[in-house]
Amino acid sequence: MKNLFIILLIASIFAVNSSKAQTAPVAVNDTFYVDYSDTLRTNKFFRNYIVANDTSKGGGYLKIDTLFYNGQGMIDNVVKTLSSVQSFIYTPPLGFYGVDSITYYLSNYPTNYGYDTATIYIYVKRKDYESIDLNNVKARVEPNALFADRANSITGFEVPKGSGSNTIYAANFWFAGLDANAQLKGYAETYASNPYPPIPYQNYNGNAGPIGATTNFENYSYQWDRVWKVSTTDIQNHVAGTSTTEAIANWPAHGDTTKGQAFNLAPFVDVDFDGVYNPVLGDYPKIKGQQAIYFIRNSDRSANQMQTTNINFEFHGMVYAFDCPEDSAINNTIFIDYTIYNRSTTDLTDCYFGQWVDFDLGNSNDDFVGCDVARGTFYVYNGDINDEDNLGVTGYGSYLPAQGVTFLKGANQNNDGVDNPLTTNVPVAIAQNGIPYAGLGIGFGDAILDNEYYGLSHFMYYNIGSQINGNGDPANTADYYNYLQGKWTNGNSMVWGGDGNSLSTGGVTSSNYMFTNDSDPLFWSTTGVVSNPVIWNETSAGNTPSDRRGIGSIGPFTLLAGESAEIELAFVFGIDYNSPGNNTAGIVVMQERVDSIRSYHANGFTTTPCGGAILSAKEEVKEINNLNIYPNPFANQFLVNYKPSINSRVEVYNLFGGKVLTQQITNHLTLLNLSNQPNGVYFVRVTNGKEVITKKVVKQ
Numbered sequence: 013m014k015n016l017f018i019i020l021l022i023a024s025i026f027a028v029n030s031s032k033a034q035t036a037p038v039a040v041n042d043t044f045y046v047d048y049s050d051t052l053r054t055n056k057f058f059r060n061y062i063v064a065n066d067t068s069k070g071g072g073y074l075k076i077d078t079l080f081y082n083g084q085g086m087i088d089n090v091v092k093t094l095s096s097v098q099s100f101i102y103t104p105p106l107g108f109y110g111v112d113s114i115t116y117y118l119s120n121y122p123t124n125y126g127y128d129t130a131t132i133y134i135y136v137k138r139k140d141y142e143s144i145d146l147n148n149v150k151a152r153v154e155p156n157a158l159f160a161d162r163a164n165s166i167t168g169f170e171v172p173k174g175s176g177s178n179t180i181y182a183a184n185f186w187f188a189g190l191d192a193n194a195q196l197k198g199y200a201e202t203y204a205s206n207p208y209p210p211i212p213y214q215n216y217n218g219n220a221g222p223i224g225a226t227t228n229f230e231n232y233s234y235q236w237d238r239v240w241k242v243s244t245t246d247i248q249n250h251v252a253g254t255s256t257t258e259a260i261a262n263w264p265a266h267g268d269t270t271k272g273q274a275f276n277l278a279p280f281v282d283v284d285f286d287g288v289y290n291p292v293l294g295d296y297p298k299i300k301g302q303q304a305i306y307f308i309r310n311s312d313r314s315a316n317q318m319q320t321t322n323i324n325f326e327f328h329g330m331v332y333a334f335d336c337p338e339d340s341a342i343n344n345t346i347f348i349d350y351t352i353y354n355r356s357t358t359d360l361t362d363c364y365f366g367q368w369v370d371f372d373l374g375n376s377n378d379d380f381v382g383c384d385v386a387r388g389t390f391y392v393y394n395g396d397i398n399d400e401d402n403l404g405v406t407g408y409g410s411y412l413p414a415q416g417v418t419f420l421k422g423a424n425q426n427n428d429g430v431d432n433p434l435t436t437n438v439p440v441a442i443a444q445n446g447i448p449y450a451g452l453g454i455g456f457g458d459a460i461l462d463n464e465y466y467g468l469s470h471f472m473y474y475n476i477g478s479q480i481n482g483n484g485d486p487a488n489t490a491d492y493y494n495y496l497q498g499k500w501t502n503g504n505s506m507v508w509g510g511d512g513n514s515l516s517t518g519g520v521t522s523s524n525y526m527f528t529n530d531s532d533p534l535f536w537s538t539t540g541v542v543s544n545p546v547i548w549n550e551t552s553a554g555n556t557p558s559d560r561r562g563i564g565s566i567g568p569f570t571l572l573a574g575e576s577a578e579i580e581l582a583f584v585f586g587i588d589y590n591s592p593g594n595n596t597a598g599i600v601v602m603q604e605r606v607d608s609i610r611s612y613h614a615n616g617f618t619t620t621p622c623g624g625a626i627l628s629a630k631e632e633v634k635e636i637n638n639l640n641i642y643p644n645p646f647a648n649q650f651l652v653n654y655k656p657s658i659n660s661r662v663e664v665y666n667l668f669g670g671k672v673l674t675q676q677i678t679n680h681l682t683l684l685n686l687s688n689q690p691n692g693v694y695f696v697r698v699t700n701g702k703e704v705i706t707k708k709v710v711k712q
Contacts, residue, residue: 035126036119037066037068037120037126038066038067038069038128039116039130040130041131041132042131042132042133043135044057044061044134045134045137045232046134046135046137048109048137049105049107053103053104055101055102055103055213056100056101057100057101057102057213058099059076062132066118071120072120073094074096074118075096075097075121076096076118077095077096077097079097079100079114079115079116080115081114083105084108085105086103087100087101088101094121104134110136110234111133111135111136113134115129116129116132118130137232138238139238140237140238140239144304144333146243146303147173147345147346148173148343148344149170150169150170150171151346151583152169153331154239155219155220155237155309156218157184157201158183158348159180159181160181160183160203162182162204168180171415172344172587177407179373179374179392179585180369180583181376182202183367183369184200184203184368185327185367185368186198186200186201186318186365186368186495186563187199187200187327187365188496189362190360190361190363191359191360196489196490196493197358197360198320198489198492198493199311199323199327200317200318200366200492201317203370219313219314220236220313221237221308221309221310223272223273223274223310223312223355224271224272226312228271236308240264240297240305240307242257242303242304244299247296247297247667251693252692260291260296263280263289264277265280274353277308278308279298280296280297281298299332301334301617302333302334302622303332303335304330305330305331306328306329307331308328309327309328309329310325310327311323311324311326312325317486318489318492318493324355325352325353325356326352326355327351328350329349329350330348330349332347332348335622336621339622341584341604341605341609341612346582347420347581347583349581350365350580351576351577352571352578354571354575354576355574357573358573359571359572359573360571360572364497364566364567365423365565365566365567365579366495367419367581369392369417369563371415371559373392373394373399375405376559376560377558377559378394378396378558379394379559379560380393380395381473382528382529382550383468383471383525384416384451384531384603385449385531385537386449386451386452386531387418387607387610388418388419388420388452388453388468389416389603390416390471391416391599392415393412393413393415393595393598394412394413395550395558396557397593398412398593399412411588411589411592412595412598413585413586413587413602414596414601414602415583415584415585416582416583416584416586416603417564418610419467419468419564420467420580420609420610421579421613422466422467422569423465423566423571423577423578424462424465425464426568429461431456431457431460432445432447435457436534438534439540449536451468452468452536466566466567466569468565469498469524469567470497470498470506470524470564470566471563472506472512472563474495474562479491479501479502481502481513482494482500482503483511490503506518506523507522508522508523508538510553510554517554519543519544522538522539523537523538524537526562527549527550528548529547529549530547566579580613582606582613586601586603617669618669639652639653640652640654641653641696641707644709646686646709646710646711646712647711649683649685649686649687650683650686650709652677652682652684653681654698654700656680656700659676659701661674661676661677662684663675663698664684664696665694665695667692672686672694686711690711692711693709694708695707696708696709
C-alpha cells in the first residue's frame with residue numbers, strides 16, 4: 013500500500029500576494045543516488061544538500077515548507093527548525109531498484125515571499141554484488157573490485173565458509189603496455205574508489221560495462237553497474253522450461269553497436285545457431301564450473317589509478333567454482349578467467365598483466381608472503397604460531413592456513429616459429445624462451461609450434477604507505493608498470509635476499525620472484541645464478557610479520573589492435589588440522605591442492621569427481637550438413653548418419669559436460685543407446701581427424 017506523506021508547515025503558501033511573486037525563490041530539481049536495499053538501509057538527507065542549487069530571489073533563508081512523497085518507501089525522522097525541514101530519512105522499498113521521487117515546496121524565511129517547487133530524484137541502485145558460495149569458499153564479487161565488502165570496509169573472502177575467518181581483504185587486476193610511440197597505456201585498480209561516497213549521495217561512476225563512445229557513458233547504469241550470477245541448476249531449469257532467472261534473461265551477450273559497443277560480449281550457447289542470444293528460444297549462458305559470476309569493465313568510463321584515459325581496453329571476468337566435497341582441492345578453490353580486449357586501433361607491445369592482492373589472513377597484522385616458483389603460485393601464511401582475533405576480526409587460531417594465487421594459464425607468448433622447450437637446463441631455457449618448471453606455462457616442449465602460454469613471470473610485495481627506496485604504495489602510471497615488471501617504483505630491479513631491495517637489506521643479484529623458500533632449486537629466479545641465502549623467505553630476511561599485499565604478473569607479450577588475451581587463475585586454500593602451531597603446515601596442504609588443480613585444469617576438469625564445465629559454446633558448435641541424427645527427440649536409441657574415415661568416433665555428453673558414451677564409427681549408420689540415461693538434453697560430438705562436429709539431441 014502506498015505511503016502518502018505530506019508536511020504542511022504554513023497555510024499561507026497558496027495565498028501569496030501577486031505583487032510579491034517576483035521575489036519567490038527558484039527551486040531546481042536534484043538528483044541523488046542511494047544503495048540497493050537488501051536490508052532496511054536508511055539514507056539521511058539534510059536541507060543544505062537539497063537547497064544547494066536553489067536560489068533566494070527575495071532574500072532571507074531558504075526553507076523547505078513541504079515534502080510530498082507518494083512512493084512505496086518510507087520518509088520519517090523529520091527534523092524541523094526555523095520553520096523548515098532540516099533533515100529527514102528516506103528508506104527505499106526492500107528489494108527495489110529504479111527511480112523514486114520526492115516533491116518539495118520552497119519558500120523564503122522570514123518573509124514567506126512566494127514559493128516554488130522542485131523534485132528530488134532518487135536513483136536507487138540495483139544490487140551491485142554477488143557471492144560465489146557453492147563450495148567451502150564464499151567470495152564477494154563486485155563489478156569494480158573483487159573479494160571486498162567495500163560498503164562496510166571489511167573482508168569478503170571467507171574460508172572455510174561460515175567460519176567468519178577470511179584470507180583476502182581485496183583483489184584486483186592491472187594491465188599495461190606500450191603503444192607505437194612507446195607511450196604507456198594501462199589500467200589498474202586496487203580497492204577502487206568507494207562506491208558508497210559520503211553524503212550528499214553523489215554517485216561514484218566506476219568502470220563497469222563495455223567500452224563504447226564516451227558520450228554514451230552514464231553516471232550510473234542500471235544495465236552495467238552490476239554482475240551476473242548463474243549456476244548449472246539455473247541453466248538446467250531454464251532449458252527444461254521450468255524457470256528462467258533474471259541473470260539468464262538479461263545475460264550480457266551483446267552490446268549496443270549504435271553506442272560504439274562490440275556486438276559479441278559474454279559467451280553463450282547458441283541453441284539455434286543464429287548468432288543472437290535469445291533465451292526465449294533456449295539459448296543460455298556458457299559458464300565454467302557449477303556456479304559462476306560474470307562481470308564486464310572498461311578502462312575509460314572513469315579515470316583509473318594508472319591515470320591513463322581514452323585507451324579503449326575492455327575486461328571480462330568470470331569467477332567460478334565447483335561443488336565438490338569429494339575433492340578437498342576443488343572444494344577449497346575458486347577460479348577466475350580474465351579476457352582483455354584491445355578495442356583500440358593501436359597495437360600494444362611489452363604488455364604485462366598482474367593480479368594484485370591485499371592479503372588479510374584472519375588477523376592481518378601477523379602475515380608473511382611467499383612464492384612457489386615451480387608451481388607458479390604466490391601465497392600468504394601466518395608469520396607466527398597463533399592467529400589471534402583482532403578488532404572484531406576472527407583469526408584462525410593455532411590451525412594456520414595458507415592462501416595461494418596460482419597462474420594456470422597466461423597470455424600467449426609471442427610467436428617465434430619454434431616449440432619453446434620445457435627443460436631443467438636453465439641456459440637453454442633462457443636462450444630458447446623456454447621454462448624449467450611445468451608450473452610456469454602451458455604448451456612448452458609439446459612438439460607444437462607457437463602454442464606456448466605464460467605462467468607466473470614475476471612476484472613481489474610492497475610496503476603499505478609512502479615510498480621509501482622505491483618500496484611503497486604506487487602513486488603514478490610508472491609505479492604500476494614497474495611493479496608489473498618486477499621492479500621497485502624507482503626502476504631498480506628486485507634482487508635476491510633480504511627484502512629484495514638493493515637500497516635496503518637485499519643483495520645484488522637481480523631476481524624475478526621474492527621469498528621463494530625452497531621452490532626454485534634451479535635458481536630460475538636469478539637466471540641460473542646461485543645466490544644466498546639458498547632458502548629465502550621472510551624469516552631468513554628478518555622481517556616482522558605485518559599486513560601484506562603483493563602483485564603476481566605475466567609478460568611481456570604483444571596485444572594487437574582488435575585482439576584479446578586470456579588469463580586463468582585459481583585461488584587455492586590449504587589448512588592442516590593435524591598440526592596446531594605450525595605456521596607452514598598450511599603451505600604444504602595448499603601445494604598439494606595446487607598440484608591437483610593443475611592436473612584437473614590440464615584435462616579440462618573432465619576428470620574431477622564433481623563433473624566439468626557445461627559443454628559447448630556458440631563458437632564451438634558447428635552445424636554440418638553431413639551429420640544427421642534421427643529420431644530427435646528420441647526415447648532410448650538414435651541413429652548417427654555420418655560417413656566415417658579412419659579413427660572416427662562419436663561421443664555423447666550431458667548438459668553438464670559429463671561424457672556418457674564413446675563409440676567408434678565404422679559404418680555410415682551408428683546406433684547409440686542411451687536407455688540408461690535420464691531424460692534431458694545431450695550433445696553428440698563426432699571427431700574425424702581435425703574436424704569436430706556437434707549436434708544437440710533431446711531424450712524424452
